[in-house]
Amino acid sequence: MKVRAxxxxxxxxxxxxxxxxxxxxxxxxxxxxxxxxxxxxxxLHVVRAEIDLAEDADHYSSEVYQQSARALARMRADGVxxxxxxxxxxxxxxxxxDHAQCGVVACCAVSDxxxxxxxxxxxxxxxxxxxxxxxxxxxxxNSGPVFLTYRDSAGVDALVAQARATEPLISLERENGNRHxxxxxxxxxxxxxxxxxxxxxxxxxxxxxxxxAAEVAKLRRDRxxxxxxxxxxxxxxxxxxxxxxxxxxxxxxxxxxxGRTSAExxxxxxxxxxxxxxxxxxPETRGSxxxxxxxxxxxxxxxxxxxxxxxEVGRLDVSVLQSRVLEPVLGIADxxxxxxxxxxxxxxGIGELERLVDGGEAAVAFAMHPVEVxxxxxxxxxxxxxxxxxxxxxxxxxSGLLVHVF
Numbered sequence: 001m002k003v004r005a006x007x008x009x010x011x012x013x014x015x016x017x018x019x020x021x022x023x024x025x026x027x028x029x030x031x032x033x034x035x036x037x038x039x040x041x042x043x044l045h046v047v048r049a050e051i052d053l054a055e056d057a058d059h060y061s062s063e064v065y066q067q068s069a070r071a072l073a074r075m076r077a078d079g080v081x082x083x084x085x086x087x088x089x090x091x092x093x094x095x096x097x098d099h100a101q102c103g104v105v106a107c108c109a110v111s112d113x114x115x116x117x118x119x120x121x122x123x124x125x126x127x128x129x130x131x132x133x134x135x136x137x138x139x140x141x142n143s144g145p146v147f148l149t150y151r152d153s154a155g156v157d158a159l160v161a162q163a164r165a166t167e168p169l170i171s172l173e174r175e176n177g178n179r180h181x182x183x184x185x186x187x188x189x190x191x192x193x194x195x196x197x198x199x200x201x202x203x204x205x206x207x208x209x210x211x212x213a214a215e216v217a218k219l220r221r222d223r224x225x226x227x228x229x230x231x232x233x234x235x236x237x238x239x240x241x242x243x244x245x246x247x248x249x250x251x252x253x254x255x256x257x258x259g260r261t262s263a264e265x266x267x268x269x270x271x272x273x274x275x276x277x278x279x280x281x282x283p284e285t286r287g288s289x290x291x292x293x294x295x296x297x298x299x300x301x302x303x304x305x306x307x308x309x310x311x312e313v314g315r316l317d318v319s320v321l322q323s324r325v326l327e328p329v330l331g332i333a334d335x336x337x338x339x340x341x342x343x344x345x346x347x348x349g350i351g352e353l354e355r356l357v358d359g360g361e362a363a364v365a366f367a368m369h370p371v372e373v374x375x376x377x378x379x380x381x382x383x384x385x386x387x388x389x390x391x392x393x394x395x396x397x398x399s400g401l402l403v404h405v406f
Contacts, residue, residue, distance in 0.1 A: 001117065001150070001195040003106040004234055005087035005188035009141075009403040010170065011041075015080055017172040019043050020180065020398040023144060029059065041080050043400025045071040047135075047143055060131060065138040072139055072403075081403070089185040089192070090402060091163040092238050096178045096395035101244035102160050104191060105145065105182070105402050107234035108201070110217045113210055117200055118148065119380035122207045122388065125336065132212035137219060141405040142236035145397060146206035146213070149373065152241040155194040162186055170401060178395050182402070201239060202380045205393050210235065231406025238397060242373045248346030249282050249370045250392040251353055252321070253362035255340045258331045262294050265329065265364065272324040273302045280350045283369040289321055290350075290367030292357050300325075312378045317369050318390045325366075336388045343389040346370065 011019035018039055024047035027035065033051040036042040045052060049067035050059045057064065075081045090105035112118045136142060163183040170182040185191050203210055213235030220232045257265045269275050278290055278299035288301040306324065307315050314320070326332040332341050342362070344352055353365035371390050379386055 001198040001201055001239075002109040002112055003089070003104070003192055003195040003237075003239070004109070005089045005185075005192065006107045006234070006236075006404050007084050007087055008090060008105070009076065009081050009083045009405055010182075010401055011081055012079070013170055015041055016170045016401065019075075019080060019400045020172060020174075021047065021400050023396060023399050024048055026396065029055075041075065043075075043143075046075070046139075047399055060127075060134075065134050068135060068143075069138050072141065072143070081400075083405070084184075087188060089188040090169070091160050091183045091185060092397070092401070093164070093181045093183075094178065094395045094397070095181075096246075099246055099395070101240050101246065101395075102164065103238040103240035104156065104160065104185070104195075105236070105238050106191070106195070107404055108146075108148070108237045108239075110214045110233045110235060112201075113214050113235075116383070118203065118210065119200055119383075120203045120207055120210070121376055121380045121384070121386045122203075122390075123336070123385055124208050124211050128208045129211055129215070132208045133215050133219075136212050136216045139405075140232075141403055142209070142213060143403055144206070144209060144399045145236040145238045145402070146210045147204045147393065147397060148201040148206075148237050148239045149204050149242050149245050149376075150198050150201045150239055151377070152243050153194060153198050155197060156191070157241065159185065159187075159191050159194055174398075180398055180401065195239070200381075201237075202242075202377055204240075204245065204376065204391065234404070234406070236402070236404040242377065245373045246394055247370045247373060247376075248392045248394050249368040250318070250346060250389045251344040251368050252326070252366040252389075253342050253344060253353060253356050254326070254330055254332065254364050254366075255342075255362055257363050258329065260329075262363075265293070266291075266298065268329045269300055269325065272306060272320075273300045275300055280354065282346070282350065282367050283317075286315075286317055286369050288369070289317060289325075292353050292365040292367070293363070295358065312375070312382045313384050313386060316371060316375060316386065316390065318371065318387045321366060321368070322387050345392040347392065347394050 018041040021043040032044045032048040036044040093102045217232045278297040291298040356362040
């Protein structure tokens with residue numbers, strides 16, 4: 001791995017709690033507008049700049065991206081965001097209940113993404129990629145980090161512990177009780193050397209941000225081949241050791257039963273697994289799926305032979321559900337684009353699935369056993385792709401605590 005220290009742009013300690021915002025892609029414009037109301041320091045003014053334009057504004061118009069740039073410039077000019085004088089690496093600790101994870105905030109090399117040293121497991125969608133490319137290029141900055149994981153390294157762990165023994169740069173607690181703490185790394189060169197011995201990293205979240213960074217670097221080289229574009233050849237990341245990662249289920253709801261009655265739908269599942277009475281809980285082990293339909297929970301357990309354990313992708317419950325239930329029974333061939341299916345992050349709990357079905361917004365809900373970190377690594381190493389919306393990571397990184405400008 002090639003990682004590099006950078007002159008981070010971050011809020012001052014006294015306003016960090018006001019600046020820090022949820023990631024751009026976990027809220028819609030209406031929710032973002034409500035969250036940022038009365039708070040001119042919220043980083044949502046940068047990452048969801050449409051909240052400062054007319055409500056009917058095109059979210060992908062050039063004015064939105066220009067508004068983002070104005071908001072970032074204003075926050076820097078007002079001293080809300082300051083830039084470190086020296087290149088730094090940072091440690092970012094996330095605490096949620098009794099779970100804590102510590103990552104290193106660094107710039108990773110676009111070349112590592114291009115040659116597969118930074119591995120991916122999801123496809124990108126063209127419209128989302130265009131949005132991120134335009135934003136990064138307009139800002140001249142990475143406004144949000146790519147969430148990476150790597151196989152644990154004792155050398156990195158020791159340096160993280162050294163950083164955590166110092167006074168934090170930023171420490172704040174959110175309304176949900178999650179704590180976010182950032183330290184600077186005492187000797188960045190030592191951390192860079194430690195990561196040079198890490199063979200690969202894996203994108204956990206942020207495939208569009210990573211792809212956009214690579215495309216912006218190429219665009220800038222093509223536009224100005226004689227200029228030094230070194231800054232855009234690096235992009236903002238947070239790297240967490242695999243042993244500390246926490247993946248929650250990414251559940252599914254489908255709006256209709258493809259012309260079947262509930263009884264006919266459940267009967268159609270007999271060819272793929274055994275259907276039994278179930279309870280309102282996430283399956284504890286791989287090999288089964290919870291189904292909520294007409295106010296009742298069922299458990300669908302795959303028949304022997306349905307799953308090929310040697311297939312890195314096919315053995316995942318999300319894959320079996322897609323290939324054996326969603327497509328042949330419910331007619332959902334492309335879950336990335338079909339509007340009849342929706343995805344519900346595990347943080348919302350089983351109760352959200354019941355609410356959607358009981359309220360008539362969905363006909364059936366599927367509670368999934370979460371994909372494991374080793375699954376993500378195995379699929380990425382095999383250069384294969386998971387079904388969309390396979391992993392939901394918690395706790396979430398906040399936006400605005402560290403920005404890389406170039």
